[in-house]
Amino acid sequence: MEKILLHMCCGPCACYPVKRLHEEGFEPVGYFLNPNIHPHQEWKRRLNTAREFAEKVGIEFFADNHYRLREFLTRTALVVESFDSVHFADGFHKRCGICYAWRLSEVARFAAENNFKFFTTSLLYSRHQNHGLIKKFAEHYAERFDVKFHYEDFRVGWQDGIDLSTELELYRQNYCGCIFSEEERFSNDIRKERRKYFRAQKKPSVES
Template sequence: MNGTREKLTLPDGGSRLLLHSCCAPCSGELMEAFVESGIDYTIFFYNPNIHPLKEYELRKQENIRFAQKHGVAFIDADYDTDNWFARAKGMENEPERGIRCTMCFDMRFERTALYAHEHGFPVMTSSLGISRWKNMAQINDCGHRAAAPYGGLSYWDYNWRKGGGSSRMIEISKRENFYQQEYCGCVYSLRDSNRHRRDQGRDKIRFGEKFYGVDDTPGSAQE
């Protein structure tokens, strides 16, 4: 694998970690790093932004499969799309990395922080920041904001891309033959991705057809 993994230690003397996972490709590197470092962690899957349901289920099941392989607890939270669309109202035409994405991160992290607080997790983090398509500062701001109301809970803003983390993410995805999503997740990113593909003369995104181990063409691993 590219680079050497750093031995990880939870911040602030934490003993347990709640990992908000957006998908298996982005989470694989974090999960293996936690296992190697002996960190006790649980996966929290709450991503009501992912559309349509078929895509949501594909991403979730890949995540469950990898969690089971490592014997890691997996919390499957509600797919409350109505609440997500309500919060996104008026932001339908905002660009990627804009205020709609901030809302989306806030919503997902707020639920993660609540679960962490209610179940005794002193530290939370997310796999979202490992993707090169995301604004890490934007994600970290949302994470710290979500954890702030709960005394004793901190958001771990470790840079998961450093030390070859992003490269290992792709290597793990190919090794595990993960499903390769081709857009961030929400209906608006799907719309914009398909517009871009149309302008390039490419077909629309087809759900459930592209996998890392089958097609090694550089992909997005976006969510």
């Protein structure tokens, strides 16, 4: 059976991809590398959940064990403007591109350095991520590190993944990961601003 390195953004998102990859004759090996997750206790909890999942389904598992808050903030500081939490182009923030590129470049490098022929990512399972951009970056880094990217639209197994993670009693987080996404999820001020922004976008333009 061919091994494939599966980047796990978290345990629940990896449920359907692992099932699907097994069906396709692969032997998935989990790799948790997510320096985008904050604060520390949340990162630790998601790492432990990913490990718990790997143990429950019996797959090999590796993890980047370093919490890298400062590096994430340094990388994203230039694109996180004061209105970034409210105003975002096409539903996605500029910082997400940096976040995907960082993670996928390290995953592709890890795959190449550890003699995996293929890699893929559970980010392709999420309905809340920029699927096209993830695919583009993964293809780019696959070429750069000379390893094959296995593309698959895992979003088709959305409900299946939810059911599996519930059966396995995995912790399910309620925000994407970075400290900005946590603020966007829970700040009433930001939610209000966003509603206002989107209402304004729907209005026919009266200028010019």
